[in-house]
Amino acid sequence: MAKQSCCHKKKLRRGLWSPEEDEKLMNHIAKYGHGCWSSVPKLAGLDRCGKSCRLRWINYLRPDLKRGTFSQEEEDLIIHLHSLLGNKWSQIAAQLPGRTDNEVKNFWNSYIKKRLRERGIDPATHQPLAEPAAAATATTTTTVSRRAVFGDVDLIPTTTTTTIQVPPPSFEGGPMLESVKLAVELDWPVAGDGVTSRPCYLQGGCFDMDALQQHCGSIPPVPVVPSASASSSTLTSMAEAEHCSTNNVAAGGNLPWLELGANAVADAGGHVVGSCYAGALDELRWSEYFDSAFQAAESQQGALQPGQCVYGGKDDVPVHFDVHGGLSNWC
DNA sequence: AATCTATCCAACCGCTTTTAA
DNA sequence: GTTAAAAGCGGTTGGATAGAT
Numbered sequence: 001m002a003k004q005s006c007c008h009k010k011k012l013r014r015g016l017w018s019p020e021e022d023e024k025l026m027n028h029i030a031k032y033g034h035g036c037w038s039s040v041p042k043l044a045g046l047d048r049c050g051k052s053c054r055l056r057w058i059n060y061l062r063p064d065l066k067r068g069t070f071s072q073e074e075e076d077l078i079i080h081l082h083s084l085l086g087n088k089w090s091q092i093a094a095q096l097p098g099r100t101d102n103e104v105k106n107f108w109n110s111y112i113k114k115r116l117r118e119r120g121i122d123p124a125t126h127q128p129l130a131e132p133a134a135a136a137t138a139t140t141t142t143t144v145s146r147r148a149v150f151g152d153v154d155l156i157p158t159t160t161t162t163t164i165q166v167p168p169p170s171f172e173g174g175p176m177l178e179s180v181k182l183a184v185e186l187d188w189p190v191a192g193d194g195v196t197s198r199p200c201y202l203q204g205g206c207f208d209m210d211a212l213q214q215h216c217g218s219i220p221p222v223p224v225v226p227s228a229s230a231s232s233s234t235l236t237s238m239a240e241a242e243h244c245s246t247n248n249v250a251a252g253g254n255l256p257w258l259e260l261g262a263n264a265v266a267d268a269g270g271h272v273v274g275s276c277y278a279g280a281l282d283e284l285r286w287s288e289y290f291d292s293a294f295q296a297a298e299s300q301q302g303a304l305q306p307g308q309c310v311y312g313g314k315d316d317v318p319v320h321f322d323v324h325g326g327l328s329n330w331c
Numbered sequence: 332a333a334t335c336t337a338t339c340c341a342a343c344c345g346c347t348t349t350t351a352a
Numbered sequence: 353g354t355t356a357a358a359a360g361c362g363g364t365t366g367g368a369t370a371g372a373t
Contacts, residue, residue: 014342014343015342015343016341016342016367016368017341017342036358036359037359038357038358038359050358050359051343051358051359052342052343054359054360055341055342055343056342059341059342060342087362087363088361088362089361090360090361090362101360101361101362102340102341102342102362103340105362105363106339106340106341107339107340109339109340109363110338110339
């Protein structure tokens with residue numbers, strides 16, 4: 001016999017939340033914070049279990065939620081992060097300010113998956129979909145063009161190799177293992193003097209704090225913001241995740257931007273002290289990044305290994321592109 | 332206008348991880 | 353070190369709604 005949920009056991013209310021319930025929960029959290037979720041329903045006068053309250057708050061009532069349709073940038077970022085992280089929805093959502101894991105997951109399942117399949121890409125593996133007959137007879141010299149999502153690039157597996165690797169000095173000599181080295185130009189919002197462009201480095205989906213510090217100046221300790229944000233803890237764990245465990249995270253392993261508030265800015269010296277990381281992530285222009293990456297690759301008549309795929313590039317120009325080692329992780 | 336079908340998304344379920352006693 | 357409770361997470365379900373017939 002199936003185990004009954006806590007709501008069943010306690011005969012608590014289930015299903016959609018009424019506006020009155022939302023108001024009670026909002027008022028309670030506004031006054032007292034959520035504290036221990038299991039005590040929230042009682043204190044707030046709700047006939048719900050704490051778990052249900054928590055979910056309602058995180059997914060719907062939190063004031064910092066960005067609702068509405070996903071932008072193209074967000075979509076591109078989700079696809080890219082999914083290729084790196086898999087179904088780690090909380091970690092993916094943590095990179096999308098104002099989005100919840102549930103929202104990202106729903107968007108993936110209802111929209112992106114379908115779109116990738118239409119373009120001949122397996123959403124689970126980010127590889128070109130297997131075509132039974134073709135797969136059996138495919139050779140490494142076969143050129144297969146497929147539409148991909150990043151900038152509608154053509155995917156052309158070939159045999160030569162181009163390496164895109166623009167590591168900062170701090171990366172030299174460090175074992176990179178399977179991680180990806182990427183230089184990503186970010187637009188850093190800096191108070192007072194507009195937007196400052198600073199390079200930032202991404203490895204296997206994790207931002208390297210050494211590199212950040214090198215290019216952004218010293219990053220002062222940031223006070224932990226006591227909030228119900230679901231994203232902060234997940235990104236902290238991301239710092240400790242396998243992808244990041246090998247030299248990718250600065251000593252201490254913390255990722256300061258995790259705990260940043262929404263309105264933090266730079267200090268007088270232009271040092272980033274606030275949510276520039278989150279803001280920069282929000283401003284990532286993946287399509288532009290890929291465009292430039294592929295242009296560089298094109299000039300070298302690069303190629304993909306069989307089975308590799310890539311997102312990005314120009315619409316009408318077949319892109320020959322490959323990177324050694326871990327960039328296959330992107331697919 | 333009525334019915335059917337597909338899609339979306341809020342919420343639930345159950346498992347895992349973390350925390351506190 | 354052990355155990356129980358709480359929190360976090362990802363997969364799944366089911367109701368609401370839009371569009372098609």
